[in-house]
Amino acid sequence: MINLFQPQVGEEELAAVAEIFESRWLGHGPRTKAFEAEFAEHLGVEADRLVFLNSGTAGLFLAMELLNLSEGDEVVLPSTSFLAAANAIVAHGGRPVFCDVAAETLNPSWQDIEAAVTPRTKAVVVLHYGGYPGHIVEIAERCRALGIQLIEDSACSPASRVDGKAVGTFGDLAMWSFDAAKVMITGDGGMLYVRDAEQAARARRLAYHGLMQATGLAYAKVSHRWWELEVPEIGRRVIGNDLTAAIGRVQLRRLGEFIARRREIVDLYNTELADIEGLRLPPELPAGHESSYYFYWVRMSAAIRDQVASDLLAADIYTTFRYAPLHKVPTYGSGAVLPGSDQAAGETLCLPIHPGLSDADVLTVAATLRKAVEAHSKEAVPGGQA
Structure with a gap:
């Protein structure tokens, strides 16, 4: 896995x-x-x-x-x-x-x-x-x-x-x-x-x-x-x-090496996923901003996101969405209407990212994601034409 x-x-x-x-x-x-x-x-x-x-x-x-x-x-x-x-x-x-x-x-x-x-x-x-x-x-x-x-x-x-x-x-x-x-x-x-x-x-x-x-x-x-x-x-x-x-x-002493490897993984994902039609990558960091690269998230049509996640899981690749919108949790009693949060919850998928991933692992994730997105995108269009 x-x-x-x-x-x-x-x-x-x-x-x-x-x-x-x-x-x-x-x-x-x-x-x-x-x-x-x-x-x-x-x-x-x-x-x-x-x-x-x-x-x-x-x-x-x-x-x-x-x-x-x-x-x-x-x-x-x-x-x-x-x-x-x-x-x-x-x-x-x-x-x-x-x-x-x-x-x-x-x-x-x-x-x-x-x-x-x-x-x-x-x-x-x-x-x-x-x-x-x-x-x-x-x-x-x-x-x-x-x-x-x-x-x-x-x-x-x-x-x-x-x-x-x-x-x-x-x-x-x-x-x-x-x-x-x-x-x-x-x-x-x-x-x-x-x-x-x-x-x-x-x-x-x-x-x-x-x-x-x-x-x-x-x-x-x-x-x-x-x-x-x-x-x-x-x-x-x-x-x-x-x-x-x-x-x-x-x-803490190793934090620099952790961040450097996470950044390498982000760069490799960006390269491998850039040309997949209908897939949106994380936005670029503004000037002066440094990230800890805890998540690497991609966005796609809500019509296919869940199917794509299931395909990845079947291939022993665990993905998820973090974090499910809290205004939808009845316990908190919110009646808020939050379109951005709802859109993100339907379209976003977090991919594996940690320093233990090899380049081969990242390439496997990227290739499997590409295959799933392309397959389900065609299915989502009448007549199967992307």
Whole structure:
């Protein structure tokens, strides 16, 4: 099977895990702090603004908690997003309000977001689709001017930048995901960025039961009764640990090679698929934009997309569409009419992309896709004439 995603781990990661085993300290500790500091340097932000967590989803939930949402508060987000963001909004008493995206980029413009903003809007969540930064510069400027908090769902975008500035650092809060399908992985894990120093300190407390102070040996060095607790507000335990952080530190060092190989795969797909009639490739990146190349998506007639996906699966090539439009999910109670999101959902197919793919794998995917698109395009035309 040619997989959509596949983690790249090897001897370096194994050695890092062995070192943790030898240390006999697997929990939250010095490697976690080192990973936060190294990722902060990668982003160009202060290390104390980052919190390593057990998942990207935990980062979204913490972000919503920091907003202090109350009944009636609205949070605008693209319908083409992972459901974790919408779940986090609802879980903290807010109402998700879905905005449209462009069918070509699957990213929203400011105009798409503005159409969903009301006096009750407390925050905007933006997903950088497939690692493409999108209109983040304008969106951040407009949100700041209106006093609306901006949360960047940068799960797909650990290496994405605009004019050298890291995606995830334009808004007020951001999160990255390091699950086993992402560009860089820790097995499970995520990173939360909080621009405001006091809110960052609060996020760190909330991530570990709401405790004001460190516990255990570290606190014993500064207090004669280190077992006593100070809990100003209730939190939960969603912190990362040294075992997963050790993997993350190696993956961060390898991130450049991962992105370089992903870019090579994108270039090969672009070359092999360019002349297929009726197939549209991802748009070119604007000047100054750098992508993490998490998705490679193609678009075709909605009349044939599902059949093409089935043909590829029959040939042991796994494809999918990410992400199914959330305004169609009854749980969220949306009645929004979003033509761009609907069009994208009907026409888009995400192809395999990960550094473990060989050129031969990419050529196999391209050839199989070509055959399926051409065959079903003829079937879709009366008389079988393309």
